[in-house]
Amino acid sequence: MNRFDYVRPTTVEEAVRAIGSAANARFIAGGTNLVDLMKYNVERPERLVDITRLPLEAIEERDGGLGIGALVTNATVAYDDRIKSRYPLLSSAILAGASGQLRNAATTGGNLLQRTRCYYFYDDAMPCNKRDPGTGCQAIGGVNRIHAIFGTSDTCIATHPSDMCVALSALNATVRVTGPAGERIIPLGEFHRLPGDEPQRDTTLAADEIVLSVDLPDEDFGAHHTYLKLRDRLSYAFALVSVAAVMKRDGDTITEARFALGGVAHKPWRNAEAESSLKGKPATRETFEAAADIVIRQAQPQSENGFKVELARRAIIRGLSQAAAGTPQSQSDKRIA
Amino acid sequence: MLIDSGSPGAPAAIGISLTINGEVRELQVAPWTTLLDLLREELDLTGTKKGCDHGQCGACTVLVNGTRINSCLALAVMKDGAEIVTVEGLARHAGQDGAMHPLQAAFVERDAFQCGYCTPGQLCSAAGMISEGHATSREEIREAMSGNICRCGAYTNIVDAIEDVMHAGAAR
Numbered sequence: 001m002n003r004f005d006y007v008r009p010t011t012v013e014e015a016v017r018a019i020g021s022a023a024n025a026r027f028i029a030g031g032t033n034l035v036d037l038m039k040y041n042v043e044r045p046e047r048l049v050d051i052t053r054l055p056l057e058a059i060e061e062r063d064g065g066l067g068i069g070a071l072v073t074n075a076t077v078a079y080d081d082r083i084k085s086r087y088p089l090l091s092s093a094i095l096a097g098a099s100g101q102l103r104n105a106a107t108t109g110g111n112l113l114q115r116t117r118c119y120y121f122y123d124d125a126m127p128c129n130k131r132d133p134g135t136g137c138q139a140i141g142g143v144n145r146i147h148a149i150f151g152t153s154d155t156c157i158a159t160h161p162s163d164m165c166v167a168l169s170a171l172n173a174t175v176r177v178t179g180p181a182g183e184r185i186i187p188l189g190e191f192h193r194l195p196g197d198e199p200q201r202d203t204t205l206a207a208d209e210i211v212l213s214v215d216l217p218d219e220d221f222g223a224h225h226t227y228l229k230l231r232d233r234l235s236y237a238f239a240l241v242s243v244a245a246v247m248k249r250d251g252d253t254i255t256e257a258r259f260a261l262g263g264v265a266h267k268p269w270r271n272a273e274a275e276s277s278l279k280g281k282p283a284t285r286e287t288f289e290a291a292a293d294i295v296i297r298q299a300q301p302q303s304e305n306g307f308k309v310e311l312a313r314r315a316i317i318r319g320l321s322q323a324a325a326g327t328p329q330s331q332s333d334k335r336i337a
Numbered sequence: 338m339l340i341d342s343g344s345p346g347a348p349a350a351i352g353i354s355l356t357i358n359g360e361v362r363e364l365q366v367a368p369w370t371t372l373l374d375l376l377r378e379e380l381d382l383t384g385t386k387k388g389c390d391h392g393q394c395g396a397c398t399v400l401v402n403g404t405r406i407n408s409c410l411a412l413a414v415m416k417d418g419a420e421i422v423t424v425e426g427l428a429r430h431a432g433q434d435g436a437m438h439p440l441q442a443a444f445v446e447r448d449a450f451q452c453g454y455c456t457p458g459q460l461c462s463a464a465g466m467i468s469e470g471h472a473t474s475r476e477e478i479r480e481a482m483s484g485n486i487c488r489c490g491a492y493t494n495i496v497d498a499i500e501d502v503m504h505a506g507a508a509r
């Protein structure tokens with residue numbers, strides 16, 4: 001780990017000033033991603049701004065929905081009674097990720113801003129456009145089994161590894177941030193970027209902005225939701241493909257459905273055309289297959305991850321079936337019903 | 338600003354206070370010292386193990402303010418003011434001075450280890466998991482303990498031991 005200086009502000013204003021006062025300063029919250037990356041020399045901040053003493057630790061009623069402070073831990077969100085009853089999809093997605101210990105330390109803000117698990121990004125002996133812009137992408141044509149099949153560019157094919165964000169995407173959450181230019185609200189779908197020709201930028205958050213909260217809209221899907229995560233082992237592994245789905249029904253007819261995919265793109269992947277194709281249709285396998293096909297048409301697999309296309313297709317169909325039936329995937333009983 | 342270590346790059350030790358296994362310690366730590374390295378390298382509390390140093394194995398699990406975390410990914414300076422319990426203090430923390438913690442006794446009884454390298458982390462993690470109170474069934478225990486890898490594969494007996502303690506209702 002490189003040497004750095006350390007500051008521990010107690011107000012948001014102090015934190016924003018502190019992040020602007022050194023080139024290459026970083027906020028640190030749970031540390032579960034940043035400390036890891038610092039040990040690999042992928043991140044070499046000159047200054048760490050410890051934000052754990054800021055007053056961003058509450059889950060509050062906000063505009064009929066809930067606002068989750070940036071410092072609320074993943075475990076606290078997952079087990080909060082209001083989250084469990086009103087946004088069980090979010091609780092489930094968080095519990096599908098990492099481990100008990102990690103979820104106790106990891107924060108809401110840190111989870112949003114965690115970086116890719118691309119092997120080359122983590123290995124500072126290898127070229128990587130995300131870590132060192134302009135050096136090239138070793139994953140293209142290399143070992144890319146875990147990489148993206150949607151929205152890639154010729155500079156980067158990395159995925160965003162979060163489970164939580166996939167659920168937040170399907171729930172149409174928003175992110176409240178502040179910085180020297182003041183407060184603003186970013187819809188979750190615009191928070192993470194596609195790599196384009198600037199793969200070093202994961203998000204639209206400016207370097208001197210801080211996440212204050214993630215806000216969930218006032219909406220109820222009852223039992224019609226699921227988070228289905230497929231991976232190499234049944235727990236404590238990142239998603240190869242995951243699906244977060246929510247649905248509203250009137251009898252057999254789908255009145256609204258939204259779904260986001262994880263593990264397949266640089267951001268949680270939504271497809272508006274596929275979602276609107278579900279509206280007004282009967283909740284049948286044929287309907288779900290047609291929606292999955294619309295999504296899959298855009299897939300552009302890499303040399304080693306062609307399997308993800310069929311895996312994603314089946315995951316969408318299964319996820320929509322689970323949501324429609326009101327039988328969400330259990331995160332402890334791993335059998336997929 | 339509570340703490341400002343000074344200009345960038347200046348190697349500074351920062352004064353912090355930690356309660357470790359019931360004992361208040363005033364310490365000077367460089368900001369890049371992890372809690373795991375502080376415990377092992379500077380305080381000689383080598384019960385807590387370093388398996389991967391990257392959050393992937395759970396061998397370094399300790400309780401911070403009663404909550405289990407991976408000490409390899411925690412900077413010691415950030416835990417200023419916290420109460421830390423390591424495997425060395427687990428029994429005393431549960432009011433079992435001089436005797437083993439119920440989980441330790443159950444691990445012995447159930448032969449829940451082979452090499453023992455993962456065991457301190459398994460014990461602290463199990464203690465944390467039981468006080469979290471979310472797991473009851475065997476499947477839920479397995480899932481809640483998935484952050485602790487045992488390369489000897491003693492999992493079956495580890496779950497047996499934890500179940501014994503949960504059913505006896507004695508762990509804290």
Ligand SMILES: Cc1cc2nc3c(=O)[nH]c(=O)nc-3n(C[C@H](O)[C@H](O)[C@H](O)COP(=O)(O)OP(=O)(O)OC[C@H]3O[C@@H](n4cnc5c(N)ncnc54)[C@H](O)[C@@H]3O)c2cc1C
Pocket residue numbers: 026027028029030031032033034035036051070071096097098099102105106107108109110111112113114161162163164209210211212236237238239391392393
């Ligand atoms: C072994 C392992 C397995 C894992 N498995 C999974 C998994 O299966 N699914 C999953 O979703 N995740 C997984 N994770 C990732 C984990 O969820 C993240 O590491 C965690 O959410 C990051 O949160 P943190 O608070 O620790 O962030 P930190 O490490 O403190 O920070 C991460 C980044 O966020 C920035 N940041 C933090 N808070 C703010 C804020 N309020 N405003 C602006 N910037 C901020 C920091 O500057 C830093 O760049 C795993 C991690 C490990 C180590």
Ligand code: SF4
Pocket residue numbers: 116118119120121127128129130131136137138139140155156157158199
């Ligand atoms: S996929 Fe992105 S993160 Fe991975 S090597 Fe290529 S540029 Fe780097």
Ligand code: FES
Pocket residue numbers: 386387388389390391392393394395396397398407408409410
């Ligand atoms: S040493 Fe901390 S998780 Fe492996």
Ligand code: FES
Pocket residue numbers: 449450451452453454455456486487488489490491
């Ligand atoms: S007993 Fe050897 S690693 Fe678990």
